[in-house]
Amino acid sequence: MALVARVRALLLPGSRLRGATLGRAANGGGAGARRALSHRVLVEADPAAGVAVVKFRNPPVNSLSLEMLTELGICLEKLENDKTVRGIVLTADRPGIFSAGLDLTEMCGRNPAHYAEFWKAVQELWLRLYQSNMALGAAINGTCPAGGCLLSLTCDYRILADNPKYTIGLNETQLGIFAPFWFKDTMVNTIGHRATERALQLGLLFTPAEALQVGLVDQVVPEDQVQSTALSVMSQWLAIPDHARQLTKTMMRKATVDQLLKHREADIQNFVSFISRDSIQKVLQVYLQKLRKKNH
Numbered sequence: 001m002a003l004v005a006r007v008r009a010l011l012l013p014g015s016r017l018r019g020a021t022l023g024r025a026a027n028g029g030g031a032g033a034r035r036a037l038s039h040r041v042l043v044e045a046d047p048a049a050g051v052a053v054v055k056f057r058n059p060p061v062n063s064l065s066l067e068m069l070t071e072l073g074i075c076l077e078k079l080e081n082d083k084t085v086r087g088i089v090l091t092a093d094r095p096g097i098f099s100a101g102l103d104l105t106e107m108c109g110r111n112p113a114h115y116a117e118f119w120k121a122v123q124e125l126w127l128r129l130y131q132s133n134m135a136l137g138a139a140i141n142g143t144c145p146a147g148g149c150l151l152s153l154t155c156d157y158r159i160l161a162d163n164p165k166y167t168i169g170l171n172e173t174q175l176g177i178f179a180p181f182w183f184k185d186t187m188v189n190t191i192g193h194r195a196t197e198r199a200l201q202l203g204l205l206f207t208p209a210e211a212l213q214v215g216l217v218d219q220v221v222p223e224d225q226v227q228s229t230a231l232s233v234m235s236q237w238l239a240i241p242d243h244a245r246q247l248t249k250t251m252m253r254k255a256t257v258d259q260l261l262k263h264r265e266a267d268i269q270n271f272v273s274f275i276s277r278d279s280i281q282k283v284l285q286v287y288l289q290k291l292r293k294k295n296h
C-alpha cells in the first residue's frame with residue numbers, strides 16, 4: 001500500500017482526529033477548546049473563536065518527511081471539513097525550529113519511485129495550503145529554512161519571533177540544489193521579483209529584522225508573544241465575511257496555482273531526474289554528513 005494510503009488508514013478509522021470531533025482540551029485554550037493529535041501534528045481548536053492551532057511535532061527538527069507531509073495534509077483536510085473552524089495558525093509545538101524544510105533523507109539514496117511519491121506529497125501539501133479557503137497564519141517560533149519557509153509563505157500572514165537565530169528563507173542554492181518554479185512564484189507573490197531573484201540566487205536566510213524589511217514576514221514580536229499575536233491578527237482576518245475574503249484570495253493566487261496544476265506531472269518527472277543525478281546525490285550526501293558530523 002502506498003504510504004499516503006497507509007497513514008490515512010492509520011489516522012482515519014480509530015483516530016482521535018476522526019470526524020469533526022476533537023477531544024476537549026485538558027488544559028489551556030478558551031472555554032470549549034478541543035485538542036487532538038496524530039503522531040506528528042497536534043491540533044488545538046477553539047470553536048468559539050473559529051480557530052485551530054496546528055503544531056508541528058516531528059523531532060528533532062520538524063523536517064517534512066513523507067509521513068509528516070501526509071499527516072499534516074490529513075489534519076488540514078479534517079479542519080477544512082469542520083464547520084466550526086474558519087482560520088488556522090501553523091506553528092512548532094516546541095520553540096526553536098519551525099521546520100528544517102524538506103526531509104533530506106527522502107531525497108538521498110532512494111529510488112525514482114520514492115522520489116516521485118515524495119514530490120507528489122510536497123505538491124499536494126502546497127496545493128492544499130495555497131488554495132485553502134481558511135484564513136492561514138504562521139506563528140514562526142523557530143528557524144525556518146527552505147521547505148519550512150515555503151510552508152509559511154503559503155499562509156496569509158507571518159509573525160516571526162524576534163530571535164537572531166531564527167532565520168528564514170529559501171536557501172536551496174546554498175545546498176547545491178535550487179527552488180522549483182512554484183517555490184519561486186510563492187516568494188515572488190510575497191516580496192516581489194527583484195527581492196526574490198536576489199534571495200534565491202544567493203540562497204539567503206534572513207534574520208528577523210531583514211525578513212521584516214524585505215516583507216517576508218509581516219511582524220516581528222518577542223518570542224513569548226508569537227502565538228498570541230498570530231491569534232489576534234487572525235481575528236482581523238476573520239472579521240471579514242468569509243466569501244469575500246475567499247474570493248479575493250482565489251483571485252490573487254489562481255494564476256500561480258494553475259501553473260503547477262498545468263505542469264504537475266512534468267514537475268514530478270523533472271524533480272526525479274534532477275535529484276537522481278549522481279552529482280546532486282553527492283552534494284546532498286555531503287550536506288547531510290556535515291549536519292550529522294556536528295553531533296558525533
Ligand SMILES: CCCCCCCCCCCCC/C=C/C(=O)SCCNC(=O)CCNC(=O)[C@H](O)C(C)(C)COP(=O)(O)OP(=O)(O)OC[C@H]1O[C@@H](n2cnc3c(N)ncnc32)[C@H](O)[C@@H]1OP(=O)(O)O
Nearest residue numbers: 063100101102103104105145146147270271274291292295
Ligand atoms: C532542469 C531541471 C529541472 C528540475 C526541476 C525541479 C528541481 C527541484 C530541485 C530540488 C528542490 C528541493 C527543494 C528543497 C527544499 C528543502 O527544504 S531542502 C532542506 C533544506 N534545509 C536546510 O538546509 C536545513 C538543514 N538543517 C539545519 O540547518 C539545522 O539542522 C537546523 C534546522 C538549523 C537545526 O540545527 P540544530 O538544532 O543544531 O540541529 P542539527 O544538529 O543540525 O540537526 C539534528 C538532526 O536533524 C538532522 N536534520 C537537520 N535538518 C534536516 C533535514 N532538512 N532533513 C533531514 N534531516 C535533517 C541532522 O542531520 C541531525 O541528524 P543527527 O545528527 O543524525 O541527529
